[in-house]
Amino acid sequence: MADKLPNTPKLDELEKGKWPSFVKEIKMAAKKSPMCADLLGQLEKSYTEKVGYWKHGGIVGVMGYGGGVIGRYSALPKEFPNVSHFHTMRVNQPAGWYYNTEALRKICDIWEKHGSGITNLHGSTGDLVLLGTRTEELEPIFDELQKINFDIGGSGSDVRTPSCCCGQSRCEWACYDTMAACHDFTMEYQDELHRPAFPYKFKFKFSGCPNDCVASIARSDMSLIGTWRDSIQQDDAEVKAYVDGGLDIEEDVISRCPGKCMAWDGKKLEIDNSFCRRCMHCINVMPKALRPGKDRGATILLGSKAPIVEGALLSSVLIPFIKMEAPYQELKDIIERIWDVWSEEGKNRERVGEFIQRVGMGNFLEAIEVEPVAEMVAHPRENPYIFYEEFFEEDDDEEGDKG
Amino acid sequence: MAKTPEEIADAMHKMVKDAFGVKKYKPMDLNKAMRELFGDEVDKKTCKEAIKLLVNSGRCVYTYFGGSFLEIPHREGAAND
Known part of the structure; x- marks a missing residue:
């Protein structure tokens, strides 16, 4: 004492x-x-x-x-x-x-x-x-x-202790079993967790839905965020009950939809799901009326970090949709390829997001053998000097063949 | 002929020992150096095994100074008695 x-x-x-x-x-x-x-x-x-x-x-x-x-x-x-x-x-x-x-x-x-x-x-x-x-x-x-069956976690240039939201154990919005995935990845990557071998830290965070309660999009190198790829489930009677109960559906739901994919004619809510951004806003406002779709999985994003050596980054899309089912082999194969490239070419204290910025997303995708898709585009291009050398070469070849 | 993890561990240990106080090596630096030294006789998996041998035997320790490194065990400057 x-x-x-x-x-x-x-x-x-x-x-x-x-x-x-x-x-x-x-x-x-x-x-x-x-x-x-x-x-x-x-x-x-x-x-x-x-x-x-x-x-x-x-x-x-x-x-x-x-x-x-x-x-x-x-x-x-x-x-x-x-x-x-x-x-x-x-x-x-x-x-x-x-x-x-x-x-x-x-x-x-x-x-x-x-x-x-x-x-x-x-x-x-x-x-x-x-x-x-x-x-x-x-x-x-x-x-x-x-x-007592506890182990110590990660620190240094290793896989940091993976974390997840409570997922399907308590939350009806969870689009995959975050706790099972988090446990599986923790056990799979024990060696990487305890034996630092990377240029810098690497974090996994598993969120069950786009509400992202563990803030994985901002705080993990690999963000695994639950989503769905079919249509939002809709109960028209409950939508009407919300409106009758005083909800200003135009102001609080439709005008705030980032995809502008909703319309309300006074009787029925129409959703053009092809423009839905899966932001969860409408579902959060009318939880009894709307639910995530039935075909559920996760979007895998890569590259976020808090500011330490350089400024903060948010994760951007790597895989728009993947089914999150054990043993998650397809995803683990991609992770291995990411680690291989980043470990070989990354500088000391360079997070994977910074590495991608340095080498360029195109080169990175080529190195990890992932085909580019439109969902990976985070925002309109800033650099007008885009070169289409490959396109021109192919075109020239075709012209030559014709000649 | 493929090098054994023990042979690679010895080569890594020598490298770390020779550079002690002058340069710190990250595990990946050692892997790359071994591939340069032994060529096709080593692969990443065996290098990983070699590092495990070094650390589990106490011949090398992981240290952290901004990033993680492998070093010869020593008393660090910041340590108090």
Whole structure:
């Protein structure tokens, strides 16, 4: 138990207001953990002096693994000896973030025994994050986690821990079983998850429908977003009930359709499904009246990332529609080809989206043996200097043959 | 004749050891170097096996400095006692 909590007037400000406060939580943990008491002291000093007193450790980990542990050392080990080591462990979360209380209690018991006791559920990649432990505790923690069937997640230039929305377990819009796919990919790519071999990180996120609750289109290198390729299912009586109930269908639904594929004549809603963009807006507004179609699968998009080395990117379409059924072999074959090309030609710290921008989508598609299709066009071309050399050559040949 | 994972691991280890303190190698750098050195006698799969041998035996460790590298185990500069 910590003898006395440090004086923290600046941190105390962050406890005010009606929102949850990490300071309050660390103070509670500090009653049991000297590590947390020193954490408060170092944080207060950082806030006062406007200097981050952490050093990045790059070598700590568990035997055989290249990811899952993020090394952190205090730059003031004499002043705050209990946080001289303060490593983070990422624990691979269950698909859909389902735990029972027994599992959570076991993890917390392990963490209170070997670490600071403070956690972050969940990190932006999706992992359950255990904050603050010493180097010599890493292997014992890993061993104990293995005994309760948990593994550590990804970090560094590897496949990061795949994550998914709750999918068909709770959501009627899910167009494929995201949890099954996420689990399958996690198990398939264990080697890539634990043994960094890429130019930089690679993230998978599985969303069951275009509402994209895990924000895969913005936050994963490969976004697997549920969709359908037939027509929206429509219940005309329920549409009328919404309108009779006060819904302004023109303003709230039809005018907001990005494909302008809907019309309302006062009695019936007409949808030209060939122009539907599968955005889910109309379905979200009238969930009792409209539903995704019956022929369901996923759109595979590639290339998004948050700004780190370079600016943010959104994923763009790679495969407009694919059935998401185990063992997902067609998709896995494409993934292997993407990794081969990117690993061979990618620069250090170059995400796959940046790589595609550098080499050009045409060259990239050729290298991964995927035929270009219209759905891959993200927006009208910006460069007017398009050369049609191949076309001209073929044309010339034909002319020559005629001659 | 195809090289064994052990032979490739030894060559990789030498490369990493010789460059210690001067240059860090990513696993893919080592794979490429082995293919240059041994030509058709190695493939990507065997190189992957060789890296696994190196790391599981503790002869090399993964490190992270902006990206992931393979290095000889050492005490890092940032480490506290």
